[in-house]
Amino acid sequence: MxxxxxxxxxxxxxxxxxxxxxxxxxxxxxxxxxxxxxVEKAVDSFIRPGYRNFHxxxxxxxxxxxxxxxxxxxxxxxxxxxxxxxxxxxxxxxxIVRTWPAIEENRLERILFYPDRKSTGLKQVQALLxxxxxxxxxxxxxxxxxxxxQGFGALEFVLAGTGSENLATRQGDFRCRYGRAVAQNIEExxxxxxxxxxAPDGVxxxxxxxxxxxxxxxxxxEAMTALLGILVHGAEMVRDQRxxxxxxxxxxxxxxxxxxxxxxxxxxxxxxxxxEGLRDLVLTSELVxxxxxxxxxxxxxxxxxxKSLSRVVKTLHPDVEAIVGAPAGRQKLDFVLVNGxxxxxxxxxxxxxxxxxxxxxxxSDGD
Amino acid sequence: xxxxxxxxxxxIGFAATLAPRSLLAxxxxxxxxxxxxRAPDGSFGIATVSERGEIIDRTRLPARSxxxxxxxATLRLVAFARRPGTxxxxxxxxxxxxxxxxxxPEGRHFYGHGAFSPGGSLLYASENDFDANRGMIGIYxxxxxxxxxxxxxxxxxxxxxMAVSDDGSMLVIANGGIETHPDFGRAKLNLDHxxxxxxxLGARDGRLLQKHRLPTSLRQLSTRHIALAEDGRIWFxxxxxxxxxxxxxxxxxLARGEELRFVDLPEHVTEGLANYVGAIAVNRAxxxxxxxxxxxxxxxxxxxxxxxxxxxxxxxxxxxxxxxxQGLAVSSYGGSFxxxxxxxxxxxxxxxxx
Numbered sequence: 001m002x003x004x005x006x007x008x009x010x011x012x013x014x015x016x017x018x019x020x021x022x023x024x025x026x027x028x029x030x031x032x033x034x035x036x037x038x039v040e041k042a043v044d045s046f047i048r049p050g051y052r053n054f055h056x057x058x059x060x061x062x063x064x065x066x067x068x069x070x071x072x073x074x075x076x077x078x079x080x081x082x083x084x085x086x087x088x089x090x091x092x093x094x095x096i097v098r099t100w101p102a103i104e105e106n107r108l109e110r111i112l113f114y115p116d117r118k119s120t121g122l123k124q125v126q127a128l129l130x131x132x133x134x135x136x137x138x139x140x141x142x143x144x145x146x147x148x149x150q151g152f153g154a155l156e157f158v159l160a161g162t163g164s165e166n167l168a169t170r171q172g173d174f175r176c177r178y179g180r181a182v183a184q185n186i187e188e189x190x191x192x193x194x195x196x197x198x199a200p201d202g203v204x205x206x207x208x209x210x211x212x213x214x215x216x217x218x219x220x221x222e223a224m225t226a227l228l229g230i231l232v233h234g235a236e237m238v239r240d241q242r243x244x245x246x247x248x249x250x251x252x253x254x255x256x257x258x259x260x261x262x263x264x265x266x267x268x269x270x271x272x273x274x275x276e277g278l279r280d281l282v283l284t285s286e287l288v289x290x291x292x293x294x295x296x297x298x299x300x301x302x303x304x305x306x307k308s309l310s311r312v313v314k315t316l317h318p319d320v321e322a323i324v325g326a327p328a329g330r331q332k333l334d335f336v337l338v339n340g341x342x343x344x345x346x347x348x349x350x351x352x353x354x355x356x357x358x359x360x361x362x363x364s365d366g367d
Numbered sequence: 368x369x370x371x372x373x374x375x376x377x378x379i380g381f382a383a384t385l386a387p388r389s390l391l392a393x394x395x396x397x398x399x400x401x402x403x404x405r406a407p408d409g410s411f412g413i414a415t416v417s418e419r420g421e422i423i424d425r426t427r428l429p430a431r432s433x434x435x436x437x438x439x440a441t442l443r444l445v446a447f448a449r450r451p452g453t454x455x456x457x458x459x460x461x462x463x464x465x466x467x468x469x470x471x472p473e474g475r476h477f478y479g480h481g482a483f484s485p486g487g488s489l490l491y492a493s494e495n496d497f498d499a500n501r502g503m504i505g506i507y508x509x510x511x512x513x514x515x516x517x518x519x520x521x522x523x524x525x526x527x528x529m530a531v532s533d534d535g536s537m538l539v540i541a542n543g544g545i546e547t548h549p550d551f552g553r554a555k556l557n558l559d560h561x562x563x564x565x566x567x568l569g570a571r572d573g574r575l576l577q578k579h580r581l582p583t584s585l586r587q588l589s590t591r592h593i594a595l596a597e598d599g600r601i602w603f604x605x606x607x608x609x610x611x612x613x614x615x616x617x618x619x620x621l622a623r624g625e626e627l628r629f630v631d632l633p634e635h636v637t638e639g640l641a642n643y644v645g646a647i648a649v650n651r652a653x654x655x656x657x658x659x660x661x662x663x664x665x666x667x668x669x670x671x672x673x674x675x676x677x678x679x680x681x682x683x684x685x686x687x688x689x690x691x692x693q694g695l696a697v698s699s700y701g702g703s704f705x706x707x708x709x710x711x712x713x714x715x716x717x718x719x720x721x
Binding site: 098100103104115118218222236358359365367 | 527553612643662684715
């Protein structure tokens with residue numbers, strides 16, 4: 001025991017020395033009250049409105065699908081397809097919030113199962129359409145089925161996949177009713193998220209009021225780190241999951257049919273929606289307020305990169321196959337990859353260091 | 368292997384490659400370590416480090432590493448990519464042997480940890496069979512450029528740290544219980560239905576010797592890192608994925624034929640560790656266990672016999688911990704390694720070389 005105590009003292013001596021050195025290095029840690037204000041703006045001006053907007057669009061989409069099923073025609077089909085694009089875009093803006101409660105009960109995967117590299121979900125949806133499984137025509141019946149059959153990925157195939165032209169006639173009756181159930185299911189999950197975030201004593205309070213009894217965050221710094229995590233992981237999702245899934249660079253093979261929503265030509269609807277969500281979160285939460293005045297340019301640079309990415313994405317041809325097949329298209333994708341990496345680094349390293357995470361956000365996830 | 372043996376093994380050739388300051392650091396070091404780091408320019412590598420914390424030598428890596436395996440018998444050091452990375456770099460700490468890049472097979476990625484068999488002929492690596500969502504232990508022939516020669520089932524998901532018993536007969540596996548898939552980056556996909564476990568396997572045939580699941584109330588306690596004591600006792604450290612205001616046990620131990628037991632840490636220590644232990648080490652000679660928490664900014668030492676807390680000190684962004692010549696070596700993301708701060712961010716683990 002004495003020996004153990006003696007060596008423990010040696011350990012403590014080492015640590016004391018290094019601590020003294022660390023204490024000599026000034027680190028900028030934002031004031032707790034300033035963090036609370038930023039987090040409050042993120043919650044009240046971005047997250048909650050984002051879910052409410054998504055819910056509104058999901059309600060519209062379910063109504064569009066209902067109208068299509070009741071009165072199938074080229075016009076109602078076009079309206080439903082447009083409703084899909086609008087709802088998908090509203091989801092893209094808020095899907096960057098990959099934290100509780102969205103990650104609970106497989107909500108994220110049930111809303112959107114992607115990527116589907118082995119076409120597992122596609123095969124399940126095709127089999128369901130071939131077998132006309134009536135249990136899938138009610139939202140309640142969908143809940144027990146594969147997550148890949150419940151959300152936007154399935155609905156996109158219904159509306160834009162092989163055989164979708166039948167939706168304009170009675171011939172597509174089962175397909176339409178399944179699609180309507182999917183839209184209703186998305187609406188129900190959206191509603192759950194709105195309710196959970198709007199509850200005054202629920203997740204919004206956990207974010208806004210860290211403390212010893214808080215089940216999410218003990219300190220303001222923890223809440224701020226989680227908020228930065230939304231941005232870093234969101235930027236990584238755009239680049240690593242939404243682009244690199246089908247395009248990894250000029251010298252690598254491209255897989256345009258792995259791109260999200262390539263059938264309905266909504267790939268860039270999603271990517272631009274993601275970028276818009278990231279930019280909206282950065283600006284509405286006023287992240288800049290946590291930085292010393294001589295480092296405000298970090299947010300200026302992040303905003304510039306986000307705008308540049310969005311500007312280029314808006315010019316991309318909706319047909320992904322056409323983009324990867326043309327040198328000019330590939331150049332634009334290269335631009336998105338390079339600037340996507342730059343965006344990740346600026347959020348992770350520059351902003352992370354500026355608010356006290358010495359080596360950036362990702363490094364703080366010890367594993 | 369002590370520092371003198373290390374110097375002998377390194378030989379004149381290695382010493383000649385070092386800058387005078389590095390050579391001096393090596394000559395006066397009582398112990399030598401290796402750790403992954405991130406340089407200020409964003410590049411990654413592994414470095415050999417003296418007991419004081421001076422960097423002796425660096426090897427560049429293509430991406431961020433996590434844990435390391437070192438064979439005292441063959442002097443091979445392997446740095447594993449951080450999950451969901453697919454590379455591991457086998458080198459020697461002296462940088463004189465040709466490095467070998469080990470690539471995870473199709474459908475697998477490394478989880479960031481591994482260990483050598485006692486003679487150094489085999490390397491075991493924790494891996495994710497991600498489409499089947501099951502942890503695996505890959506087996507590599509160190510004598511044949513780390514050719515993959517087999518694999519064993521880890522009997523769990525989210526396999527993370529692992530160790531080999533001193534006699535080589537048993538693998539000790541920490542299944543963190545968290546599902547991840549490279550399609551979703553580092554996202555944790557099953558926090559509401561985790562399955563943590565600690566598993567003992569026969570090293571030769573992969574036979575399941577013991578599997579310890581955690582009770583329902585602790586199903587969100589990810590059993591991630593382990594360290595072996597001289598008597599064969601297995602110490603494990605955990606990360607809590609449940610409510611932040613809960614006070615779960617964070618460290619425990621077990622032995623062959625025994626149930627696992629948690630250490631009842633004082634409440635202020637559990638709070639100080641922020642429900643998250645990032646690394647664990649045992650100093651066998653001194654009979655102490657070291658824990659570090661980057662989230663809590665705390666390093667803690669325990670009596671390996673009783674589990675009693677012997678000491679605790681704040682270390683902002685505490686990273687790795689390893690047995691020292693006396694006591695424990697501790698590093699930080701901020702660049703401190705014992706009593707020296709270097710312009711690098713030290714990664715989560717340290718391995719003692721000599």
